[in-house]
Each structure stands twice: as structure tokens, then as C-alpha cells.
Amino acid sequence: MQKLLTAKQMRDADSFTIASKSIFSADLMEEASHAFVKIFTEEFPDRSLRVSVYCGTGNNGGDGLAISRLLMQAGYHDIKVMIARFSANSTDDFEINFRRLREFQNIRIQELRSAVECGAETSDLIIDALLGSGLNKPLSGEWEKLVTWLNSLHKTIVSVDIPTGLPAEEGAGSGHAILHARLAISFQRPKLSFLLPGSAPYLDRFRVADIGLDDDFIQNCEGPYYLLEENDIRERLIHRAAFSHKGTFGHAMLVAGAPETMGAALLTSRACLYAGAGLTSACIPATGLTALNASLPEVMAVVRSEQGLPTSVDWEKYQAIGIGPGLGTGPGSLSLLRVVLKNFHKPIVLDADALNLIAHNYELIQQVPEHSVLTPHMKEFDRLFGDHQDWWSRIETGIDRATTLGCTIVLKNRYTIIFTPQGMCLFNPTGTPAMATGGSGDALTGIITSFLAQGYEPHEAAFIGTYVHGAAGERVRGYVATPSQLIDELPLLMKELAD
Numbered sequence: 001m002q003k004l005l006t007a008k009q010m011r012d013a014d015s016f017t018i019a020s021k022s023i024f025s026a027d028l029m030e031e032a033s034h035a036f037v038k039i040f041t042e043e044f045p046d047r048s049l050r051v052s053v054y055c056g057t058g059n060n061g062g063d064g065l066a067i068s069r070l071l072m073q074a075g076y077h078d079i080k081v082m083i084a085r086f087s088a089n090s091t092d093d094f095e096i097n098f099r100r101l102r103e104f105q106n107i108r109i110q111e112l113r114s115a116v117e118c119g120a121e122t123s124d125l126i127i128d129a130l131l132g133s134g135l136n137k138p139l140s141g142e143w144e145k146l147v148t149w150l151n152s153l154h155k156t157i158v159s160v161d162i163p164t165g166l167p168a169e170e171g172a173g174s175g176h177a178i179l180h181a182r183l184a185i186s187f188q189r190p191k192l193s194f195l196l197p198g199s200a201p202y203l204d205r206f207r208v209a210d211i212g213l214d215d216d217f218i219q220n221c222e223g224p225y226y227l228l229e230e231n232d233i234r235e236r237l238i239h240r241a242a243f244s245h246k247g248t249f250g251h252a253m254l255v256a257g258a259p260e261t262m263g264a265a266l267l268t269s270r271a272c273l274y275a276g277a278g279l280t281s282a283c284i285p286a287t288g289l290t291a292l293n294a295s296l297p298e299v300m301a302v303v304r305s306e307q308g309l310p311t312s313v314d315w316e317k318y319q320a321i322g323i324g325p326g327l328g329t330g331p332g333s334l335s336l337l338r339v340v341l342k343n344f345h346k347p348i349v350l351d352a353d354a355l356n357l358i359a360h361n362y363e364l365i366q367q368v369p370e371h372s373v374l375t376p377h378m379k380e381f382d383r384l385f386g387d388h389q390d391w392w393s394r395i396e397t398g399i400d401r402a403t404t405l406g407c408t409i410v411l412k413n414r415y416t417i418i419f420t421p422q423g424m425c426l427f428n429p430t431g432t433p434a435m436a437t438g439g440s441g442d443a444l445t446g447i448i449t450s451f452l453a454q455g456y457e458p459h460e461a462a463f464i465g466t467y468v469h470g471a472a473g474e475r476v477r478g479y480v481a482t483p484s485q486l487i488d489e490l491p492l493l494m495k496e497l498a499d
């Protein structure tokens, strides 16, 4: 897994690399600019593109100047450089690159003292090297005017490192000018803010350029933030050994569904089965029995009575329970949740209405077995732990609650965030907007419960489950990836990852 850094830590990694490799900081800037140009030429190979590069006078601007020079060398012949001289300050590496660029003939450089001097913008594409990770306050004055004007042009904008005005960590505050980039080519690691929904209006997509910073230093930096990678799943997902039998892979029970929401029980049970549990049982209302038997012959039923409670259950025979999808929040469901919490003492997966019931009966949180996995979406998270104004504060709460409760919390989003009892905060990269459809979460609950039953540590079950859930959705390749389609992809995907 990749360590994710704050802007300050990235600067430290920068200094460490310069010292340990005995190079000049301008060399690192050159390296970063090469890495940017490599990706840029893959994305925009047409050398006849008219490109305007807007540069500040800090190191982000220095990158912009070096990038302009390297693009000319790569054959882009129509390049215009606009330098925003809104302050008297400039960095040494900006000045070095300014001198290098001026040695080039045919380069058009214009210096702006104010945003109104911009004139007509006839380029096809704009490179944004105005401000980068050095941003220390919201944009105002000439910066705000320039960024607002650039946004009004509705041109393709490619940002160097980060869109100008977007904070690197806590995400965008509302009401401030921030450049809207089609693509950001970020150095060494994605910025934490890219992984939070607040960046969505300002960034369509990002790619990461390896600029040669010291990887050991980065991985050993203090801090809880990580990005999951495919390799993490490959390392963890076990190969199914010869002589395995159904008992090897555990017995999972899904407590889900109500007469009107049996679909949730079917989806979560099917996901559990397809993710590899040796045996899967579904605790459902009697009215759902025909549907279950007809659609999932592999799954066994534990029928709930009129009052919502199952008759005699041998709790010991289950390795894991997942509870919540489509359950409802009526008195019967509350009694059912109480029965499960009273009788089952291994880690469980709590989702949807199970979380809503706990939110309204918070004393129940004390009875949740240690190391359980909670899978809230944003609203369920806030119902449980209180309202939050932004995602950064939600992250702080997630880290705090996961450690104090000793649970893993899976906060579902485009980049689902997993908080572990050890205090880690991992972002899952897989998934697609095609999965934004009812039932996706039910599938995730089934998948994580399945891995729990198969004997994975609960936080590992959350890592693997969240990753394969998103990756399976990507494999559907459709405008919409229905939960059923996603579940169908699981066995083959997991075989590829395990072998």
C-alpha cells in the first residue's frame, strides 16, 4: 500500500531526496517536469496543439517554465507562457528556469501584473502552473480574478501537481475560487484532497507522475493515510489449496431483508456465496422463502417468525454474521439485532438498518463484538457519530471511533475509506460511478461477511472485500454496473488475484 502524505511531508521528502541523492533542487524540478511531460504527451499527442502555460512565481510556476521548455523540445511548437507576477517574490528554481526558457527562441512569454492584462485566449489547452501545494490561504485579489476568468473560458485545463486554489489535504471550502481542471498530473502521490468528494467540482481525473522521490522515506513517514493497491490484495487473498472442502471456508449468515425488501437479502447472500464462503445461510422472513429457494439454491434459510425472531439457532456454527441490508428499523428488527448481539460474540458486519438501529439506540454499540466491521455510507456515518460539515472532519472522527471502539469502519464513497482499530486510514481506489445504484452496498456487506467467515482478520476482510467489490464493478464496463452483474464477476476476478 502506498503511504499518502500531507503537503508538508511531501516537502520533507523533497528535501530528503535532494540531500540523500546529492542533487540540486532544480534537478528535482527538471525530473518532475520530465515526468509531467511524459504523461502529457501520452494524453495529448497532437504536437500542433496551441498550448498556453500559466505560471506563478513559486516552484509550481518553476515547473511550468521547465515544462514549457520540455514541451517545445518534444515538438509542441505553439506554446505561449503567461507569468502571473502578482507578488515581488519568486523562488530560486523559478528564476533558474526563467533564464533557461528565455534562451529559447520562438517562445512567447508575457508577464501579467494583473488579471485584466490577459487579453484574448486562443489556445486549445491550458496548463495550470500558477499555484501548487504551497497554497496557504484561499485565493483572493488578482489570483481569484485570474482563476475565475480561466474557468469562464471552459477550455481543457491540465494542472501541474494540483489545480490552483485546491488545498492539498482537507478538500475545498465552499465559496472560494478554485481552478477546474480536466486532469491533474500530481507528483509522486495523489493529494489527499483528490480522494475526497469536495474535489469533484474542480478535478475530473488525476494521474500520478513518479518524480524519483525517496520511496523508503515516504513509506516511513508518520501518519495514518494509505492508498490500497492491487498488490495488497494479491498478497492477502489465499490460493485455494488441494483437499479444501466447504468446511475450510466457513459458514456465514446474513441477517437481512423484510417482506418488501427481500432483494437486499438475496443480493447480500449471493455476494457472500460468490465471494467464497463455504456455506451461506440467510436469516429471512417466511414470505421470502420461495424467492430464496428459487433464486439461490446454494443458500440455506433460517426463517424469522412473525415477531421477527428466528427460532432455535445454533449460533456457534457460524463463523461470521452480516446484519442490516433491507432489515427495516421496526421493533422486530431491533429485537432481532439485540438477539444477534446477545448470542454471537465473534466479529460481525453491521450495515444499513443495523447501523440506523444502533444510531437510535446508541447503548447497543457497547455490545458490538470487538473487531466487528461497520459499513456506513456518509449519512449512516453521521447518524451514528454526529453531523459533520466536511469530509476531513469525518476522517478525524473515523480514525478516533475505529480506535476507541476497536472496530473497522468502512465509510463508503467513490474512494471508500477504511479505518482500522490500529488507527490506519486507507483509501480504496477501485470502483466506478456505474456502481452508484441501489444494492451495491448490500453486495459489499455480503462480500466482507464472506471473507470474515473464511478466516481473514476483520480489517483484512474489509480491505479485500472493498477492493474486489470496486474492481468487480469496473469489470462490468457498463454505464451502470448492477449489483447482480458485479457479483457475477467476483469468482473469476478473485481467481486472477489469488493465483
Ligand SMILES: NC(=O)C1=CN([C@@H]2O[C@H](COP(=O)(O)OP(=O)(O)OC[C@H]3O[C@@H](n4cnc5c(N)ncnc54)[C@H](O)[C@@H]3O)[C@@H](O)[C@H]2O)[C@H](O)CC1
Binding pocket: 010, 011, 013, 014, 028, 029, 032, 056, 057, 058, 059, 060, 061, 062, 063, 091, 130, 131, 132, 133, 134, 135, 136, 137, 138, 139, 140, 143, 160, 161, 162, 187, 211, 213
Ligand atoms: N516534492 C514535490 O512535490 C515537488 C514539488 N515541486 C513543485 O513545487 C510546488 C510547490 O511549490 P512552492 O514554491 O512551495 O509553492 P507554490 O508554487 O504552490 O506557491 C508559491 C507561493 O505562493 C504563495 N501563496 C500561497 N497561497 C497563496 C494564495 N492563496 N494567494 C497568493 N499567494 C499564495 C506562497 O508564498 C507560496 O510559497 C509543488 O506544487 C510542485 O509543483 C517541485 O518542482 C518538485 C518537487
Ligand SMILES: [K+]
Binding pocket: 060, 128, 129, 130, 131, 132, 159, 160, 161, 162, 163, 164
Ligand atoms: K497548479
